[in-house]
Amino acid sequence: MTTPTCHTTHMGCPCCHGSDIIRDLWVRERTPALNNRLHATREQALAAPLGRVALALCRSCGFVFNHDFDDALVRYDKDYNSSRNDSPAYQAHLAETADFIAASLPRKAGHPGRVLEIGCGDGQFLRYLHEKGMDVCGYDPALPTHPPCPNGMELHGTCFAPESREERYDALVLRHVLEHIPTPGLFLRELLSAPSLESSMVAIEVPDLQWILDHHAPYDLTYEHCNYFRHESLVNLMNELGFSEYSFQRGYGGQYLISIFKRNNSSIIRQITPSEETIFSAMDTAQERLLHELFSHGPVSIWGASGKGVLLTASLPDSTLGQVKRVIDVDRKKQGLFLPGTGLEVCPPDVLTSVIEPGRVVVMNPVYTDEISRMLEAMGVKTDVTCIA
Ligand SMILES: [Zn+2]
Structure with a gap:
């Protein structure tokens, strides 16, 4: 994750500078x-x-x-952990996205290409591209120290400095970066003017605001994410920067937009016809109904100690929070740590085998419902499993 250097205090749009x-x-x-x-x-x-x-x-x-x-x-450091590497569903998403990007890269004299990823996390996504024969290079100040890298792969625990690279890249990858940048237009304009990226295609993955609204998922509206895109607004931004969309798909159960852009002088701005006030209030009404249903049948275990679990628990009134008996996560690096906002401790899944009444298990993300149900069955834990979105 790159650390933003700008502050959103202006009144206008940080993307197009519009005032409406x-x-x-x-x-x-x-x-x-x-x-x-x-x-x-x-x-x-x-x-x-x-x-x-x-x-x-x-x-x-x-x-x-x-x-x-x-x-x-918001300061991203070594204790920031957005990794979901322990989940097979997430690994499948990374593999599918790597296939999608690889299929869009032009092959030059048989070489699969050279890729730069900014905000590469622990480099897991780049490993999938590297397995396809690409030379890969990643930057992220939240990178764990000294990760082992094979030949043809470099990871740097710093922000990307354009003047530090002489290589020409075939693709720039920005996965889950733009939603953390207060002024994404300015950020992209500066980045894409680097000589090393002058002929790169750009692959962008961001959460889809439309999915959040359609699925009544307010816990995807986070403080870390200072902005939100729909497909149309992402294409609008890249059009203004002189890029056209080359290829597009949704991923991760439809939650993410994954777009590939190539340089092109056309500037086709898509019309936006928002009716946002009613859409946001419909999301809140539906979520209130769901919470009432989930928490009116006794104690619950929340499964998922990343963003959604943190925001759900932090937004509950004390009377409802008392129903949350534990928070569970498969990530060993999270177990034994405490959630911001509530101070709830993260437990490993097998804690459910030693409690008399596990209570209803509330899954924070629908992409994990099947794997969690299978895990509970394997542990011999019989309980209701409900997803929040
Ligand atoms: Zn705008």
């Missing part, structure tokens, strides 16, 4: 600023910074952004 903005479209007060950073003690978790999510919509380009975002509250 609807502010306070959707507001959540006191939300954990970093929902993928867990804490070593309950006290530290309870003292973790909180921020205000106040979404605004640009009527000109369709871009949605948090107009109260303060990047001083």
Whole structure:
């Protein structure tokens, strides 16, 4: 993840600079600023910074952004962990996305290509591309120290500095980066002017705002994500930068937009016809109904200690939070740590075999419902499994 250097204090749209903005479209007060950073003690978790999510919509380009975002509250470091490498469903998503990008790269004299990824996390996605024969290079200040790399693969625990590279890349990959950047247009314009990227295609993966709204998933509206794209607003942004969409697919159960862009002088701006106020309030009404249903039958175990689990628990009133008996995650690096906002401890799945009443298991992401149900069955735990979205 690259650390943004800009602060969203301007009144206009951070993408197109338009001034027709609807502010306070959707507001959540006191939300954990970093929902993928867990804490070593309950006290530290309870003292973790909180921020205000106040979404605004640009009527000109369709871009949605948090107009109260303060990047001083968001610092990505080695304790930031957005890895989902322990999940087969997530690995399948990485493999599918790597296939999609590889299929779009022009082969030069038989060589599969050279790829630069900014915000590469622990480099897991680049490993899939490397297995296809590509030379890969990744940058991320949240990179774990000294990861082992095979020949043809480089990982750097820093931000990308364009002047430091002389190679020419065939593709730039930005997976789950743009939604963390307060001014994505400016960020892309500067980045894409680097000589090493002058003939690169650009592969972008971001959460799809339309999926969040259609599936009534307010826990995908996070403080870390200071902006939100629909397919149309992403294409609009890249058109303005002189790129056309070459190929597109949805991934991860439809939750993510994955678009590949190539340089082109055409500038076809798609029309946005938003009716956002009603869509956001319909999401809230549906979610309230679901929470009432989920928490009115006794204790529950929340399965998933990443963003969605952190934001769900942090937004519950105390009376409902008391029903949450435990938070479970398969990631060993998260187990024994504490959630920001609530100070709940993360437990391993097998804790459910030693409790008399596990209570209903609430799964935070539909892509994991099947694998969690299979795991519970294998452990001999009989209980209801319900997904929140
Ligand atoms: Zn705009």
